Amino acid sequence: MSLEIDFPMASSARVESLSTRPRRADASRNYDKLIDAALAAFTEAGAEASLESIARRAGVGIGTLYRHFPSRQALLEAVYIEEVESLCKSADDLTELPPWDALVGWLRRFVAYAATKRALATELMASVGQDSEVFRKCHDAIWHAGEPLLARARESGAVRPDVDFTDVVRMVSGITMIRTASPEDIDRILILALDGLRYRPPGE
Amino acid sequence: MSLEIDFPMASSARVESLSTRPRRADASRNYDKLIDAALAAFTEAGAEASLESIARRAGVGIGTLYRHFPSRQALLEAVYIEEVESLCKSADDLTELPPWDALVGWLRRFVAYAATKRALATELMASVGQDSEVFRKCHDAIWHAGEPLLARARESGAVRPDVDFTDVVRMVSGITMIRTASPEDIDRILILALDGLRYRPPGE
DNA sequence: GAACTATACGGAGGCCCCCTCCGTTTCGCA
DNA sequence: TGCGAAACGGAGGGGGCCTCCGTATAGTTC
Numbered sequence: 001m002s003l004e005i006d007f008p009m010a011s012s013a014r015v016e017s018l019s020t021r022p023r024r025a026d027a028s029r030n031y032d033k034l035i036d037a038a039l040a041a042f043t044e045a046g047a048e049a050s051l052e053s054i055a056r057r058a059g060v061g062i063g064t065l066y067r068h069f070p071s072r073q074a075l076l077e078a079v080y081i082e083e084v085e086s087l088c089k090s091a092d093d094l095t096e097l098p099p100w101d102a103l104v105g106w107l108r109r110f111v112a113y114a115a116t117k118r119a120l121a122t123e124l125m126a127s128v129g130q131d132s133e134v135f136r137k138c139h140d141a142i143w144h145a146g147e148p149l150l151a152r153a154r155e156s157g158a159v160r161p162d163v164d165f166t167d168v169v170r171m172v173s174g175i176t177m178i179r180t181a182s183p184e185d186i187d188r189i190l191i192l193a194l195d196g197l198r199y200r201p202p203g204e
Numbered sequence: 205m206s207l208e209i210d211f212p213m214a215s216s217a218r219v220e221s222l223s224t225r226p227r228r229a230d231a232s233r234n235y236d237k238l239i240d241a242a243l244a245a246f247t248e249a250g251a252e253a254s255l256e257s258i259a260r261r262a263g264v265g266i267g268t269l270y271r272h273f274p275s276r277q278a279l280l281e282a283v284y285i286e287e288v289e290s291l292c293k294s295a296d297d298l299t300e301l302p303p304w305d306a307l308v309g310w311l312r313r314f315v316a317y318a319a320t321k322r323a324l325a326t327e328l329m330a331s332v333g334q335d336s337e338v339f340r341k342c343h344d345a346i347w348h349a350g351e352p353l354l355a356r357a358r359e360s361g362a363v364r365p366d367v368d369f370t371d372v373v374r375m376v377s378g379i380t381m382i383r384t385a386s387p388e389d390i391d392r393i394l395i396l397a398l399d400g401l402r403y404r405p406p407g408e
Numbered sequence: 409g410a411a412c413t414a415t416a417c418g419g420a421g422g423c424c425c426c427c428t429c430c431g432t433t434t435c436g437c438a
Numbered sequence: 439t440g441c442g443a444a445a446c447g448g449a450g451g452g453g454g455c456c457t458c459c460g461t462a463t464a465g466t467t468c
Contacts (some may be wrong), residue, residue: 140445174378196400265418
């Protein structure tokens with residue numbers, strides 16, 4: 001999995017491997033406690049969960065939180081990496097299916113996963129294109145997981161040739177963010193929008 | 205225009221006609237000042253603009269703001285109504301066009317308008333389905349403006365028969381919220397997704 | 409035009425959050 | 439064991455949210 005190549009994940013080092021500094025044992029423990037507390041807090045209270053409450057929950061001072069994660073965004077990103085990783089891994093389960101079904105199946109997982117982590121996903125999407133190395137790598141990982149599924153569908157003729165993976169991800173990301181709709185609604189809209197990938201002008 | 209039937213808009217009363225209209229002249233003046241200041245502040249600083257800064261900008265106390273708008277949402281809604289109104293009105297300009305072009309043209313305006321007011325739009329979408337009379341009426345107004353365009357396109361055969369206006373609006377709303385993409389990207393994605401409305405399974 | 413009252417004003421204050429700064433504590437190496 | 443670097447933690451300044459209530463005033467009545 002490309003994500004693991006990009007940042008090798010020792011269980012206690014996680015994203016920190018991006019930075020060069022070795023770390024003290026207490027710092028490493030607190031880092032883990034903060035990630036765990038943040039994951040729980042964001043899941044319960046959404047991405048608006050206060051950083052002070054996360055620090056309290058982790059049993060560390062607010063200063064410690066800020067040393068590890070200089071901004072809310074940095075913390076969100078760190079928490080998000082594991083979620084992205086599991087989404088990317090799920091692409092491997094689908095290689096047996098026909099090309100179109102594999103593509104749609106993975107995009108459905110994309111939506112379902114984003115629905116679960118809606119608050120985090122919103123923040124993630126809102127920060128795309130900003131100056132964030134970690135985030136860019138997650139995006140790359142999604143690309144590496146999903147693009148082959150699209151390419152295969154395209155080569156099999158199930159998808160029209162002019163369709164770009166980035167656009168597909170953006171389109172699906174947008175659908176992910178629809179707040180009004182039930183999961184069933186979302187699925188129907190997803191399938192509807194994806195049918196656009198198959199459409200060919202009648203004249204062609 | 206149905207919106208005007210739903211809430212007649214005297215220039216100094218605006219949304220107030222829905223609820224209890226401010227009776228005293230000073231209250232009415234302050235209401236207008238607050239709406240103007242909020243529109244400017246949200247446009248400049250996004251929907252996160254602080255209510256205290258809006259009150260300062262309007263030259264009134266924070267207490268006055270809260271009396272008129274008991275929540276941030278109430279203020280956002282009031283400001284949003286005029287925006288929705290102008291979008292709905294724009295549907296009238298398109299009746300001369302062929303059905304598909306009219307539908308796509310209006311949905312493009314929908315996206316462009318939402319892009320301009322992105323922060324407000326995000327809040328609006330996030331609050332759909334919540335208990336908000338004003339908001340529901342705006343939604344109705346959009347439906348009354350846009351649904352005939354879809355119906356016409358459906359009847360002309362340009363759009364497949366199983367397509368629902370609510371789903372189309374949701375889909376387009378989702379696309380509206382893509383932060384990563386340039387306006388050109390958004391337009392391409394919109395057209396791609398809308399092609400799903402025209403797709404017919406090969407066997408049919 | 410004076411008196412009166414319902415209405416509206418405004419900002420202080422309580423609470424929470426963001427983030428920084430710096431004195432204190434701890435780790436881990438020699 | 440001793441020591442310096444690393445990490446900790448929380449006080450504090452700044453600001454936002456919202457409520458409450460004493461003050462001001464518009465509009466009415468005589």
